[in-house]
Amino acid sequence: MFNNAGILDAAGALCIVDSEKSDFEKVIGVNLIGSFLGTKHAARVMIPRGSGSIISTASVSGSMGGLGTYAYLCSKHGVIGLTKNAAADLGRYGIRVNCVSPYAVLTAMTKGLPKLYSSLKGTALGAQDVAEAALYLASDESKYVSGHDLLVDGGYSVHNAGFFSYP
Numbered sequence: 001m002f003n004n005a006g007i008l009d010a011a012g013a014l015c016i017v018d019s020e021k022s023d024f025e026k027v028i029g030v031n032l033i034g035s036f037l038g039t040k041h042a043a044r045v046m047i048p049r050g051s052g053s054i055i056s057t058a059s060v061s062g063s064m065g066g067l068g069t070y071a072y073l074c075s076k077h078g079v080i081g082l083t084k085n086a087a088a089d090l091g092r093y094g095i096r097v098n099c100v101s102p103y104a105v106l107t108a109m110t111k112g113l114p115k116l117y118s119s120l121k122g123t124a125l126g127a128q129d130v131a132e133a134a135l136y137l138a139s140d141e142s143k144y145v146s147g148h149d150l151l152v153d154g155g156y157s158v159h160n161a162g163f164f165s166y167p
Helices: 021-049 071-092 127-138
Strands: 051-059 095-102 151-152
Touching: 021 051, 021 071, 021 095, 051 071, 051 127, 071 095, 071 151, 095 127, 127 151
Parallel strands: 051 095, 095 151
Antiparallel strands: none
């Protein structure tokens, strides 16, 4: 099962004093509580079967600070925590729980973001790349992978791109 719903907050406030509680609650509701409910109900079906794979979409911003709004970062950080806790809980039933954390994929949701940085020259992250990472986590090729946050970020998270500017 793939928890893949996600939203950004409309205001896009990067400073905590400008962040609205209502935006925060809405993003947490969709991104984190949605993943929680999807995981819970998938587990209810998978436990009697004694196997299964649950995958959630997190974000590279969930493991780094300063990459977006408080609502979005907190929600994706929560998805990573949910994944790890559910993996520890559901492994005894043969259920694997993982998440995939892409960097910004050029979609309608990310259109208009500031310049995107990459450590992997000559390639850009596409939706197909994220789909293939999720497919790997769902497949038997990852039968001993659980509790993992698979970063699909071209190496972005290994350094602070804010300090560098590549041509």
